[in-house]
Every structure is written in C-alpha cells, then in structure tokens.
Amino acid sequence: MLLIRRFALFLLFLKVLLSADHPVVLADDTSCAADAEDPTILRKGVMEVLGDELFGSSDGEQSTPTEAASATVPGGEAVKLRYVRSFLSLDEVAAAIGFCDGRDGWTASRQTYDGDGSAINKTSRTSSSCPLIWPLLYLPKLEALRESGRLKPELEDEIQFAWKLMQRISNFLKVDAARIEPLQLIRYEPGQFYRQHHDHGSYYGATTEQRPITFLLFLSTMPASDGGGHTKFGELDIAVLPRAGDGIIWNNVDEEGNLLMDAVHEAVPPKESGSVKKFAMNVWIAQDPIMNNIDTASYRTS
Numbered sequence: 001m002l003l004i005r006r007f008a009l010f011l012l013f014l015k016v017l018l019s020a021d022h023p024v025v026l027a028d029d030t031s032c033a034a035d036a037e038d039p040t041i042l043r044k045g046v047m048e049v050l051g052d053e054l055f056g057s058s059d060g061e062q063s064t065p066t067e068a069a070s071a072t073v074p075g076g077e078a079v080k081l082r083y084v085r086s087f088l089s090l091d092e093v094a095a096a097i098g099f100c101d102g103r104d105g106w107t108a109s110r111q112t113y114d115g116d117g118s119a120i121n122k123t124s125r126t127s128s129s130c131p132l133i134w135p136l137l138y139l140p141k142l143e144a145l146r147e148s149g150r151l152k153p154e155l156e157d158e159i160q161f162a163w164k165l166m167q168r169i170s171n172f173l174k175v176d177a178a179r180i181e182p183l184q185l186i187r188y189e190p191g192q193f194y195r196q197h198h199d200h201g202s203y204y205g206a207t208t209e210q211r212p213i214t215f216l217l218f219l220s221t222m223p224a225s226d227g228g229g230h231t232k233f234g235e236l237d238i239a240v241l242p243r244a245g246d247g248i249i250w251n252n253v254d255e256e257g258n259l260l261m262d263a264v265h266e267a268v269p270p271k272e273s274g275s276v277k278k279f280a281m282n283v284w285i286a287q288d289p290i291m292n293n294i295d296t297a298s299y300r301t302s
Contacts, residue, residue, distance in 0.1 A: 039083050039246060040224065042239040043075050047224075050083055068172065070249065075238050078262040079250040084215075087172070088245040092165070093219045097279055099158045100130035100185050109186065109194070124195040127188050127267065134182040135163035136291065169215065169283055173249070178289035181211070184282040185219070188229065191272035196234060198264050199284060200252040210287040214263075215249045218242035219279035222270065229270040229278045235262040242278060 039050040054071035073081040088096075100106055106128040138145075138159050145151035162183055170177040188194075201209030221244045222229035231248065232239040240248055252263045270278050 039085060039243055040241045041073060041083070042230070042241070044237045048074065055085055073238060073240070073248070076233070076236055076250070078236065079260050081233070081236070081238070081248060081250045083240065084247040084249060086245055087247050088217060090245065093244050095161060096132070096185060096281060097219055099132060099161070102154070105130035106187060124197070126192040127186050127194055130185045132162040132183040132185065133158050135159050135166060136178065139163060173213065173215065173285065175213070175285050176289065178291065179286045181284040181286055181290060186280045186282060188267060188270055188278040190270045190274050190276070193269035194267040196264050196266045198252065198259070200259060200263070202259055208293070211284045212253050212287055213249065213251055213285035215247055215283035215285070217247040217281040217283060218244055219281055220244050220277065222276060222278055226271050226274050226276055228268050229276065230268050231265060232268050233262065233265045235264060239268070242280065
C-alpha cells in the first residue's frame with residue numbers, strides 16, 4: 001500500500017512536469033561563488049570572518065576562493081559544523097531556482113508531527129519548498145519516456161542536473177548517492193521563518209527521516225545590512241550568513257547514532273521591511289539507501 005501511494009505521487013508529479021513549459025539552463029562548473037568577500041558568521045553575537053587560511057582542498061593544500069573546500073566553523077565542533085565555499089556556480093544556483101519557478105513547483109513547507117508519519121503545516125514555519133525531480137527513480141525510465149514522445153527537454157534537463165549535483169555531493173561527502181534524499185529547495189520571503197527544529201526524525205519520535213548528516217546549500221546572498229536570513233544554531237550561539245554557492249554541513253547524530261541536541265537550528269527570517277528573498281537547498285544524507293524505504297511521502301519538504 002505504501003509503495004503504491006509513493007509511486008502514485010511520483011506519477012502525478014511526472015504528469016505535471018511533462019506538461020510544464022519553461023526554459024532551463026544547465027551549468028558545467030563549480031567555480032565562482034556569488035561574492036568575493038570572505039564567509040561570515042556570528043559567534044556569541046560577534047562577527048567573525050572565515051579567511052582563506054582556514055579552507056583546505058581535498059588534497060590538503062590551501063584552496064583558492066573559486067574551488068569547493070570546507071573549513072571547521074569555530075565553536076561548532078560538537079556537531080562537526082563546517083562551512084563549504086564555492087560548491088555551486090552562480091549559473092547552477094540560477095538553474096536550480098529556475099526549475100522550481102518555471103513549473104510553479106513551490107508549495108507551503110510541511111513537516112512531520114508526533115512521529116506518526118503525518119505531515120501538516122505548522123505556524124512554526126512559513127517558508128515554501130520545492131523538490132527537484134529525483135534522478136534515482138527517473139533515470140531508468142528516460143529512454144522509455146523519450147520513445148513515448150512525452151519527455152520534454154526541460155524535464156530531462158532537470159533530471160540530469162539533479163543527478164550531476166548528487167554525484168558531486170556524493171564525491172565531496174564520500175557517501176553513496178543512493179543515500180541522498182531528493183534535493184529540496186526552500187524559499188523564504190521577507191518575514192518568513194522556520195523556528196527551531198532538528199533534521200533527524202528520532203528527535204520527533206519518528207522512524208522516517210533518519211538523517212545522520214545535513215548539507216545546507218545557500219542559493220542567495222543575504223546582505224549583512226538586512227540583519228536577518230541567517231541559519232542559527234541556538235545551543236552553539238552560532239549564526240551563519242548565507243552566501244550564494246556556499247553551504248554548511250553538520251552531523252545530526254554522533255558515531256553511535258545518538259542524537260546531537262546541539263544540531264537544533266532555525267532559519268531566521270529576512271527582515272520584513274526588506275526586499276531580499278532567501279533561497280537554499282536541503283541535502284539530507286539518509287542512514288540507509290532511499291530505495292530501501294521507497295515510501296518517503298511523509299518526509300518534510302523543507
């Protein structure tokens with residue numbers, strides 16, 4: 001029954017996408033994050049800059065500002081909080097948002113409640129969400145869809161874009177791509193928020209959403225002058241100011257699988273008086289391959 005419901009949802013989603021009509025841009029590189037300035041955090045209310053010397057490339061050498069690299073966020077060691085620089089190019093940022101805008105894919109964000117798998121809207125969050133098409137389900141079907149004449153170029157572009165990004169994430173985090181949940185975009189209009197929450201289902205008594213690792217990619221730059229729009233870890237007293245193309249990674253459980261309570265975080269709203277929207281992408285790494293539990297209809301699209 002659960003399998004049938006899940007596949008029915010995907011078929012409905014595919015039907016909507018097949019009828020969509022929107023332009024798509026696919027980017028090929030990971031260079032050029034949005035801002036040449038150094039990444040910035042607030043720790044205990046004091047602004048700190050993460051300079052070039054903190055970032056190392058995969059081979060252990062100091063990286064350049066235009067190649068993906070990570071640095072430990074001071075004070076975030078309890079959840080292995082890392083800042084990732086230059087993971088997406090500006091073209092890729094625009095493409096990801098364009099997929100959702102082009103097919104009117106934004107819906108009110110939802111979340112799991114009471115551990116029973118039900119998903120409801122709550123006043124603790126007011127954002128909008130949009131899932132990219134999940135490549136692991138559709139890649140095997142591409143040829144059949146092409147032969148049917150129902151596969152529009154923009155649909156295939158989105159599938160290939162998401163797959164390419166999942167492979168990059170897999171290589172960067174050294175995890176199996178089969179454990180990467182469907183990529184979820186989030187949009188916060190001025191004044192919209194997501195109150196304190198945890199990304200691991202066990203925090204809510206749920207058996208779904210078993211996510212040891214979160215990789216949050218920023219798809220917009222929030223100017224310091226706005227005074228909002230940052231991702232805040234209250235227990236750590238750390239807030240990260242988003243910069244398009246960058247991201248942050250943290251652990252939700254320890255090596256024994258115990259919940260890390262310091263991983264509770266919130267999306268602070270962009271100022272209501274401002275005009276800047278915040279966009280981001282949730283990359284959740286599941287404990288087990290997603291196809292082992294194909295019924296993910298109860299997953300939050302946050």
